[in-house]
Amino acid sequence: MKSGTSAALSPPADATPPVRHPEAPAPGEPLGAHYGQCFGCGGDQPHGLHLQARAGEGVSVTAEFTVRPAHQGAPGLAHGGVLASALDETLGSLNWLLRTIAVTGRLETDFVRPVPVGATLYLSAEVTAVAGRKIYCTATGRTGGPDGPVAVRADALFIEVKVEHFTENGRPEEIRAALDDPDQVRRARAFEVNP
Numbered sequence: 001m002k003s004g005t006s007a008a009l010s011p012p013a014d015a016t017p018p019v020r021h022p023e024a025p026a027p028g029e030p031l032g033a034h035y036g037q038c039f040g041c042g043g044d045q046p047h048g049l050h051l052q053a054r055a056g057e058g059v060s061v062t063a064e065f066t067v068r069p070a071h072q073g074a075p076g077l078a079h080g081g082v083l084a085s086a087l088d089e090t091l092g093s094l095n096w097l098l099r100t101i102a103v104t105g106r107l108e109t110d111f112v113r114p115v116p117v118g119a120t121l122y123l124s125a126e127v128t129a130v131a132g133r134k135i136y137c138t139a140t141g142r143t144g145g146p147d148g149p150v151a152v153r154a155d156a157l158f159i160e161v162k163v164e165h166f167t168e169n170g171r172p173e174e175i176r177a178a179l180d181d182p183d184q185v186r187r188a189r190a191f192e193v194n195p
């Protein structure tokens, strides 16, 4: 069964096409990290994937992630959970283009081909539909180049949340540090609708 075939990932009849925010970064522009300590994209996170995403056309992004020895499951091969994280992070970066804060509610992943250590995964993702707080999106990861064979793919449902989702649920130490960091506050504002 292909990913995204479950009813939860089928947009309802009243879903609409996604709308690129007028102030979204231009196609080709790097999106940067949403949080320096993020496992997916953070530059200050030594154990992270250091995934770098760029805005695409419409509500789409591309990203690259190179598999390092720390990401192994089987000898010489990427761990599936790490690959799912790379897909999740790429899908999460679509929020920059909607300027909506949203978290993953559901992520369905197909592992199509093994991905060796040293390989670069060329990721691309797009939002397919929006229904209220629900954001439907899809992603692929290819090896060998942006047009190489698909190694992994995922479909996901992101749910829009308020900033309180983080401030009320995150560990107070990290929340305090984030609120005290002007750069972090600016990045969080970049997600707000009608700031």
Ligand SMILES: CCCCC/C=C\C/C=C\C/C=C\C/C=C\CCCC(=O)SCCNC(=O)CCNC(=O)[C@H](O)C(C)(C)COP(=O)(O)OP(=O)(O)OC[C@H]1O[C@@H](n2cnc3c(N)ncnc32)[C@H](O)[C@@H]1OP(=O)(O)O
Residues within 6 Å of the ligand: 008, 034, 035, 040, 088, 089, 092, 093, 101, 102, 103, 104, 105, 106, 132, 133, 134, 157, 159, 161, 163, 166, 167, 175, 178, 179, 184, 185, 187, 188, 191
């Ligand atoms: C200055 C300090 C600021 C700090 C913030 C800093 C930066 C902020 C910027 C960006 C950060 C944003 C995100 C992080 C980015 C990237 C990382 C990659 C993405 C992730 O890794 S993120 C982590 C993993 N993620 C979670 O940690 C979520 C845990 N979870 C929950 O927190 C709740 O579960 C929640 C909020 C998801 C929903 O809860 P809720 O109470 O708000 O809403 P509710 O349940 O009513 O759902 C509403 C409608 O969605 C449908 N729905 C919900 N869940 C569904 C599911 N699983 N399957 C199918 N449908 C589902 C319902 O069926 C209903 O549908 P309907 O409206 O039709 O009835």
